[in-house]
Amino acid sequence: AQSVTQPDIHITVSEGASLELRCNYSYGATPYLFWYVQSPGQGLQLLLKYFSGDTLVQGIKGFEAEFKRSQSSFNLRKPSVHWSDAAEYFCAVGRLDSSYKLIFGSGTRLLVRP
């Protein structure tokens, strides 16, 4: 069965520091991978997605993620964090064959120190 693991429940970084949020998935074939962000009281906003092609994906708000098949990972990165990036981040995986659903990880809460 598919699964998504986000090993870090909370991460705290200083404003201006770099950020990496980890995501590992379990799936036999090439998955479709997504990162969403959720601010308090709001729905999920798509940051970026990977379907195929270049394994380094650029997203909105200066985020990027790299698909590494050998490590079954899709880590999210940002070179310089802003206070407004504080939120909950979710990695999700999807597959084409008869399933139209997204499987989400349990999320990583990002706290930003001033």
Next chain:
Amino acid sequence: DAGVTQSPTHLIKTRGQQVTLRCSPKSGHDTVSWYQQALGQGPQFIFQYYEEEERQRGNFPDRFSGHQFPNYSSELNVNALLLGDSALYLCASSLGQIFLYQETQYFGPGTRLLVL
């Protein structure tokens, strides 16, 4: 262009009651998916509607049912509410088969349901 809208924003019910949540998809979208997000967890897929039919269902009991209308809006119904049904219910819309055509699901702000 309005995004995905959901109503109500908050709801309080008691055990055993029934609840109906509503979702209007993003303009131009014809597919609606529902997710349940318990506190501290990631969203879990409930089901998806396309062309007024349930196309895919997650691991949720029959107490959870839905409907899609000709204008693509959708309702989620939950019968015989349990305390464990307390969660944020998210609606997402997309155009057609999201993975086949590399479409994106857009999420609404959710309905926060509290069951007492």
